[in-house]
Amino acid sequence: MKISFLDLKASCLEIRQELDEAYRKFIESGWYILGQELEAFEAEFASYCNVQHCIGVGNGLDALHLILRAMNIGLGDEVIVPANTYIATWLAISHAGATPVPVEPNEKTYNIEPKNIEVAITSKTKAILAVHLYGQPADMDSINEIAARYELKVIEDAAQAHGARYKGRRVGSLGDAAGFSFYPTKNLGALGDGGAVTTNDGELADKINLLRNYGSHVKYLNEIKGFNSRLDELQAAFLRVKLAKLDKWNAHREELAKYYIDKLTDITELMVPFVPTWAEPVWHLFVVRHPKRDILKQHLKICGIDSLIHYPIPPHLSDAYAENQWGIGSFPITEQMSQEVLSLPISPHITHKTINNVAEVLQVYTKTG
Ligand SMILES: *Cc1c(COP(=O)(O)O)cnc(C)c1O
Numbered sequence: 325m326k327i328s329f330l331d332l333k334a335s336c337l338e339i340r341q342e343l344d345e346a347y348r349k350f351i352e353s354g355w356y357i358l359g360q361e362l363e364a365f366e367a368e369f370a371s372y373c374n375v376q377h378c379i380g381v382g383n384g385l386d387a388l389h390l391i392l393r394a395m396n397i398g399l400g401d402e403v404i405v406p407a408n409t410y411i412a413t414w415l416a417i418s419h420a421g422a423t424p425v426p427v428e429p430n431e432k433t434y435n436i437e438p439k440n441i442e443v444a445i446t447s448k449t450k451a452i453l454a455v456h457l458y459g460q461p462a463d464m465d466s467i468n469e470i471a472a473r474y475e476l477k478v479i480e481d482a483a484q485a486h487g488a489r490y491k492g493r494r495v496g497s498l499g500d501a502a503g504f505s506f507y508p509t510k511n512l513g514a515l516g517d518g519g520a521v522t523t524n525d526g527e528l529a530d531k532i533n534l535l536r537n538y539g540s541h542v543k544y545l546n547e548i549k550g551f552n553s554r555l556d557e558l559q560a561a562f563l564r565v566k567l568a569k570l571d572k573w574n575a576h577r578e579e580l581a582k583y584y585i586d587k588l589t590d591i592t593e594l595m596v597p598f599v600p601t602w603a604e605p606v607w608h609l610f611v612v613r614h615p616k617r618d619i620l621k622q623h624l625k626i627c628g629i630d631s632l633i634h635y636p637i638p639p640h641l642s643d644a645y646a647e648n649q650w651g652i653g654s655f656p657i658t659e660q661m662s663q664e665v666l667s668l669p670i671s672p673h674i675t676h677k678t679i680n681n682v683a684e685v686l687q688v689y690t691k692t693g
Pocket of ligand 1: 409410412413455481483504517519
């Protein structure tokens with residue numbers, strides 16, 4: 325048995341003809357940056373997220389970084405961020421010149437715990453950057469309520485959650501602005517790097533438009549010191565093809581997740597994901613917990629099953645943030661998660677049968693091991 329974590333080629337092959345056609349159209353257009361494909365994708369993705377504006381950018385990190393810049397958040401400012409996230413969420417804050425202020429997650433949902441946000445707020449706090457981790461929306465009403473009371477901006481890191489819903493509303497529309505990544509492994513992935521900002525704030529959208537293109541709307545008129553971070557025409561063309569499949573692919577992920585949960589719930593020591601009633605996750609990752617995670621991972625590997633860890637080193641313990649001198653024990657919930665989480669295979673092109681094989685291996689292991 326050989327079960328890979330994610331088969332990216334399979335999703336390309338399913339839509340091969342449409343991708344080929346998009347590529348042919350792209351070549352013949354004679355226009356390769358900031359053109360019609362990007363405009364069309366931006367309109368389609370804005371509509372999908374139920375927001376007024378979408379601005380394509382170079383990647384997910386840039387999307388978050390440019391949002392912070394556009395909000396004039398920088399040196400001397402603090403931004404509240406989950407302690408347990410992919411380091412890119414923190415890097416966006418650091419690159420804007422601001423300081424990430426980590427807070428611990430809720431122990432059941434793994435998303436930022438609103439109760440912990442409030443105690444972390446200081447006179448320097450400017451924004452809350454919430455992450456919809458593993459594809460499950462954070463508790464946005466509680467977050468927005470706190471933000472309103474303290475006059476803070478709310479930014480969503482939606483890099484893992486394309487299409488997820490919170491109380492029926494799509495992520496990307498739940499704060500002042502949201503950053504998406506189209507890195508190939510994401511639920512909506514390009515065939516290369518890509519990202520986007522979504523927002524209902526027209527002024528902010530205008531500023532992101534400037535920032536992604538050297539600070540200029542009109543060639544050679546540079547209003548501000550901008551960056552070069554655009555979503556390529558070719559990637560936009562591919563993303564249009566894939567956006568049309570996103571709901572179908574997410575629905576398949578959901579079926580697999582439900583199947584896993586059903587099969588794995590009663591296994592001792594193994595903790596399956598918890599889904600609050602208001603959340604409609606898109607299962608970017610299916611993350612279980614086990615006190616002897618490394619041994620379990622090794623056992624799966626021997627059985628031919630790939631698994632991954634998201635994430636083995638929390639940002640506060642990474643060398644990149646050594647200057648803050650957060651020692652072990654600074655964020656115990658996050659640190660324990662990093663020791664115990666394990667992501668099992670889930671993707672639009674894995675079958676129920678394969679998931680059943682993984683579940684059976686886990687069932688047998690925990691009876692004998
Ligand atoms: C992937 C990811 C990012 C960064 O996206 P890139 O396109 O790789 O820059 C940011 N935040 C989270 C939570 C991610 O999973």
